[in-house]
């Protein structure tokens with residue numbers, strides 16, 4: 001397999017980096033990580049060369065450069081068709097793309113009100129009511145998927161959807177969001193996914209703190 005490099009940023013804070021990285025792991029891709037701090041102007045210039053959108057994750061695989069997490073997922077599903085990134089059944093595949101697309105383009109209130117911070121535990125955090133609607137919609141998606149496909153992952157086996165919602169599980173743990181039994185079991189499954197525990201362990205060793213994301217809420 002061609003040499004692959006995945007450009008990411010902070011393991012503690014960057015939920016999109018986490019999603020891209022989980023997808024590479026799911027695809028069984030052998031890859032190197034390149035970590036950039038987009039706060040540093042000289043690094044931003046380098047990042048622009050690596051990722052035309054300025055954003056991470058960005059995957060360089062041989063001569064192929066692909067950025068944007070959904071595009072990376074679709075590319076990896078083509079490179080590793082047996083990895084299960086997309087379900088085999090056409091209806092389940094469409095459903096998986098729909099709930100993954102929702103995560104990619106929506107849930108803005110949830111994402112801004114509950115930033116990913118794997119090192120933190122903020123049990124006193126009060127959820128802004130604007131975010132509660134997003135949280136309830138996540139619960140509805142999870143309950144429907146778990147009931148339809150039987151769990152323990154959203155589509156039975158690990159898929160793109162689990163990579164997309166994994167940072168949400170981490171946020172629910174950080175902010176002690178109350179969960180029903182089905183959603184709690186799903187979060188526990190995701191937080192115990194070996195790739196996830198590997199990422200979290202590395203995040204906890206990261207020295208840098210982004211003060212603006214570490215305020216006490």
Ligand SMILES: N[C@@H](CCC(=O)N[C@@H](CS)C(=O)NCC(=O)O)C(=O)O
Nearest residue numbers: 014015016038055056057068069070
């Ligand atoms: N839609 C993009 C979102 C990527 C994104 O927002 N990445 C953040 C990190 S989580 C980023 O690179 N931000 C640039 C910056 O912080 O300057 C994707 O799906 O990959």
